[in-house]
Amino acid sequence: MGRARVSTERPVAGRYRLVEIIHRETNRVRWYADDLRTGRPCLVTQVGLPQEAAGAAGRAPSRVLRAAEGVARLCPGRIAAVVDTVEESGFLWTVTAWIDGTPLDEVLAEEGTFAPVRAARVALELLDVLEAAHAGGVTHGELSPGQVFLREGGPAVVTGYGLAGTVLVPRLTAPSYASPEQARDGRTGPAADLWALGAILHTMLEGRPPFRDRGRPEATLKGVDRLPPRAPVRAGPLTQVVQGLLRKDPRERLTRQVVRGALTRVLREEPGAVPAAPAPRPRGGRAGAVRYAGRERGRRTTLLGITLAVVTVAVAVLAAARGLPGAGSGSAADAPPPSASAPAGPPDGPGAPSAPTPSNGAGGLPPGYRAHHAQEGFSVALPEGWERLDTSRGSDRGYRVTFGADGDPRTLAVTYSERVGADAVAVWRDDVEPRLERSGAGYERIGGIRATTYQGREAADLEWYAEDGGARVRTFGRGFLLGGGRGFSLRWTTPAAGWEEPASREALRTFLRTFRPAAD
Template sequence: MTMVKAHVSAHELVAGRYRLLEVFARETNRLWWYAEDVTAQQPRLVAQTALPEPAAEDTARRVTARVVRTSETMRLLRPGRVAAVVDAVVEAGTLWTVTEWIDGTPLGELLAQEGSFHPVRAARLGLELLNVLQAAHDEGITHGELSPGQVFVRDGGPVVVAGFGLAGATLAPRLTAPSYASPEQARDERIGPAADLWALGALLYTMVEGRPPFRDRGRPDATLRAVDRLPLRTPLRAGPLAQAVQGLLRKDARERLTRPVVREALTRALSEDTDADRQPAPAPRLRGAYRAVRPAGPLRGRRLLAAGTTLALVTVVAAVLAATGALPGTDTAGAPRESAPAAPADRPTGGGTPPTPAPTGTPSTPAAPTPTGTPSTPAAPALPAGYRRYSAPEGFSVALPDGWKRLATSRVGGLAYRVTFGRGGDAPTLAVTYSERVGPDPVAVWRDDVEPGLARLPGYRRLGAVRATTYQGRAAADLEWLAGTGDARTHTLGRGFLLGGTRGFSLRFTTPAATWDDAASRLALQTFLRTFRTPED
């Protein structure tokens, strides 16, 4: 299959009228572009999809006609819930689908930003998707290409689904996002509504777990084989959705849950879960920002939009260990408690050069500090000037710089939580994550469970290998990475370690990349790692 690439000149117009401005979402074999209709002087969204082989003229007409016709049928059936396709063209083996502006954020983009969703939020979105799919199935229409890139989430409104009409338009069993293909698609068999229900289950799985049920293996054929042959990894964070998700992801289409059963399960999850009033973090208003800059002209709009996209993504650079990942909510507890006030000093992450302590066993580079000879119940170390120990209600403690407070807390029932500290705004931050459902190998957790989600972040680059180490006498591993671009680029060190059984913590320190080697950043990282204490210590 030909893989789509963003090799389009800013001076070229698709179909002679659509100027491509900026890629805002991508998945296997599909790019979404912000665009401008230079004829109508209207903003548009354009999906770029590579066709499996060069299309003859009659094939191109059939493909585009099917996409436009099916999308229009669905738009009339579910107004406001289906993307309105205004044009579709095939040029040089690429299908360009042009839609009206959608005031929403692609589900894949939200997941890249937030890691995963609370099960209640996932259930709400799942019900909205089920409503659209039911309308399609009642008309004999199968979507067949449902994926996070085809679902737009709007603030205060229903989801919008794009991509109708792609299935069956070519001989390929699946054009895009093979991780969400059903087993029957993977076998190139005839598909029906059951394939969409599988995709719904895969989306629910991804929303709660922060990763697809079957990871992308780089080549569509390899990914499709995995979907068909490999067993499903049991979801760990689905909570009340666990049975519904697993019932939708049954390999045999005849054994999958039916729409009424799925609807009942999702509705019950909303009514039974005690955390149903949890408020999601607001999605970035990128599309509103685009409209705001439209009068300034295409070039200026493109620059502002690109900057806004980068900042919105980089400020939430964080993917957590496998069983973490609830949607962060703002904690109202205020600043952390002080249990050991220290003498005032310059802020360690601001200007100036604070004094550097000499912690035992700290290496010359802060990338992988590995304290040695630490007893199982370490005594509280002396704190550097400008730090004080914070004791969390969850039971852990750590020394924080003056001015740092508890910024956000997220939980997954009684299984996992994440607490983020900082001064507010952008990095530097420290995220403390606890889970009762982590794997036995810290290296494998970073490599197999966390990094696939991190890899979706703009500008992601791992620094070196995942490093096995020990921390306070416990098995541990470090992952270090960069993300973002330009002035918004960040540098993160994550250390995950096991407490025993399936319980574990991770500490993640993030700073602007430009200040990673500053004395203040080195001091902060060394102090966090040297002073962190679990509830068992």
């Protein structure tokens, strides 16, 4: 594994300043980062190199970059573009162009389960990518919710391609999504990717993967190999699809064609639903060359399964309730199963992890937003026209700054204190919530206080309803600890009836992505 400590003070390769960990798997860490050369944000993935790979490490970056470029051409715009790779400090660093989207595991952690129609649409988008890659002889081998980015303005983007077969690094970074043949002997192929698709579909519908994370990768893989998967109970019309993809014998798994037909049928039978576009096809001579290599490699590994009977999909009309943001950057595989009332929201739900604000203050922000640098010592992107509405200060150098705009009932409040405790959940439960209950404003908590991680720090989320001037409002609060008794909280308040409006959800997501204490 990696043999050196990673420092966020020293840029990787003298160019990429690490800002925040947004996803962590076995032997893989993904960071939001700033490209100091271009002033633009990017995604940097850190993979530990084993000791025995040290001699070949110098050749790994060029091999990874060539492989990733070839895969990206197989499905343009749907596979994340790798723009740079470097070996440094015992790690392989892969730099991916900025993706204007939210990792699927973040969305699941924030919103809970997906309705079958929404899950089918995401699964079809992933199937498009897998079909294009498999036709080019390329398998992913490590597909998981952390490798899938959902975008508001387009189909999902898949990351993580490029490492397979290019460098000797430990694989199976998400053991809960590994196929039985991978868990048993490391064997991979198109059937393993289809298993991962089934595991992701299971997680979207059930709120947890088919196999629980047992803490140690080897223990989790042993469970995948020897135990039956959790039976789906909320999958509705997609139950047989999930079960067909999660067959232990790779030869018995549903084929891509059968899965596509079943998923498309769910969309077609949902009132007002629009069927997904057909899968993109590989193009050019490069695709043909890779396809030939893939056929030869496939003969030496495993045969993709035998087509089963076409799945019969029942029609289900499900009401999509509103989503609860805020489980943070933890993997959906580690989250407890949501309650039966856990809502399913739109794919652009709030609560995504914080992303860096580029040095030029514009790149990477949604249209109509600008970077604001407060004199108190923090920065955040605000909608055009928003300004400071109120500032209050405490005796402990603490303060609260409230932002908004005339005629806009929504507000963002940023609070700083130097007297918070060492437990983020306890701060909400023991300090803040009692004051809210005594305020006489009709405080009503929504769900529980949820522990999370934000910008690599301990954090917790709380949501509640209250009355403000006779109007019912809803607030999402995220508090996080800086250490030494210091901490921030962000409170986003909107009229309760307008909580689900796309502009409001985008605003909260942008605030959480771009907020930065000046000391960072």
